[in-house]
Amino acid sequence: MNIYQQIESEIKAASHIVITSHKSADGDSIGSSLGLLHFIKKLGKKAIICHPDKAPDFLYWLDTSNILLMEESPEKVTEAFKQADLIFCLDYNATNRVGPEMQSLLEESTSKKIMIDHHLNPEEFPFITVSETAVCSTSQLIVELIEQSGHIDLLDETIGTPLYLGILTDTGSFRFNSVQPRTHEILAKLLASGVQHHIIHEKLSDNNTESRLRLQGYAMSEKLEILYDYNVAIISLSKEELATYNYKKGDTDSLANLVLSIKGMKAAIVFTERDGIMKISFRSKGAENPVNVLATEHFNGGGHANASGGMSDLTVTETVEKLKELIPQYFSNEQQN
Template sequence: MEISPLLSPAELLKFMSILKDARNVVITAHRGPDGDAMGSTLAWADYLMQLGKRVTVVLPTPCPDFLRWLPGAKRVLYYSKDEMRSAATQAVQNADLICLLDFNALHRLQDFAPVIERSKAKRIMIDHHEHPDTSCAQFIISEPKASSTCELVFKLIYQLGGFEKMTRSTAACIYCGMMTDTGGFSYASNDPEIFIIIAHLLTKGIDKDKINRNVNNTWSENRLRFFSYILTEKLKFYEDSRASIFTITREEMSRFHYIRGDAEGLVNEPLKVKGMRLSISLREDTEKEVVRISVRSVDDFPANALAAEFFNGGGHFNAAGGELPFPLEEAIKTAERAIAAYADKL
């Protein structure tokens, strides 16, 4: 089985022309970068640097600690950090090409969005979320059926003839993004081509078992106790245990010495209950007066539709998110209304 081309011949020529004309490139991804955002930006940066481009990865906010091992992560600039904001802004001002990876609209960049909007550089988008904003880039690669943006980056590099020179570091970043965005290939990963890509990545000498350990086996004692506390004390079930809600307050995060990424994967835990269809997490943001919301579902329950209707958000069919204003108590009521409204789908 061959790797299917991502672009038509005409699209490929146009894309190659855009890359050829670029000298200074900025790559960015959504706020709160996850494994796919980090993996795809770093892998794409590696490829472009092989082409002789000057590349800067600028992200709106820092990644979780468990992704800092990724090759190239130390070079990333974070716009939210005071000591990096000037350099990040200057990189965008100097850019003649901006690559938007793993998000479908500029508002996903939050405070960093105006900096991108002011730039006169050309923009390309590579993403797998539904409903891309076609006005925010001159060239858009949007494949909602793809497992991850990392899958798209691999296929793009492959079609551009870059696989032979792909480094182990690039391959590790791509594998990490594909692994994390599919829950270790437990969802959104039934396409046989995904595993053909993994086979290709393994030929580059990556240690997929170590990548898994780097991401999943680096918990602190505080994080383990935090998970236990939330699941024991804060988890509430609804609709005959087919839906659940849990909340996380600032006080609880302080009590358990929460660091960025400590809640990663927590919203998936209730789905391990037999018959569970929907899990909703409500977390008080530590920097803004908003409640961050994560929604996960299984089978044919539309998490993205629920998030769009009730939480000012969206995302994938079974994995979505959003946000609501303070206070948390009102967000809980909204989540309960959402469950009641979608009860016939549970």
């Protein structure tokens, strides 16, 4: 019995299944959660998704009615955890990634826990761990679960659409070096199951609001700073600036990748002041320019080598100055090469 067949056995034996994912939901956390939910339903079982907070608006073209949010319905989420005899931990490697409220519920639960994830350095709390750090997304691993447990025949458009979304968003539309030949094999299976990939791209790309575009324009024209000695670009946005452009969750998600598209850039780092702290998005190109170590060692974060997150409780100015002091330690000086 392979590990995916073991997971299938646990699904069939469970009475109350809860699917969780990390705080600050993204395409992969939403996609893998919904894909797994629909697969579990095809196996004749019931499950419920419990996430810490709401996903960005541009992901809500999917049917998210089965997702309970800790920030909106703490009593229902708490009850779901109390009843659970099987908890899936998707797209995160440590209990603190679900936020303090859900972390307590997760750690106090005596139910079996199954981690399916692709981030580095997973904690050892689960009963079963699938940790494939070379894989581009957790959504790809859910397809592996479906196929390697012997149920590829169950894959259809309902299951496949959110999984395609998760792979698409976590690979930057298939541009990151985490994309492997197996990724494209998986994508072919999703398309063969009825997934309409062109509609997913349209839903993600053609949904800008005027305020979002104006905020991005302001950030690029007024706040972009390029450290040419290191080919690193920085954008910082205060809470007042975000408010001026009627900021909504997800409005700055594409900024780092947009900046990284500038010719010659090694890395792009975007700071946004939200919820009383500085949220930081790190993006980079190439194995020689990892940003996860910088995020982990200095900004209470981490993630993938070329795509990481972090935070700071310093002011906007203090955080940016701290970063500038650290840049020479992590990126080579182009003037000396």
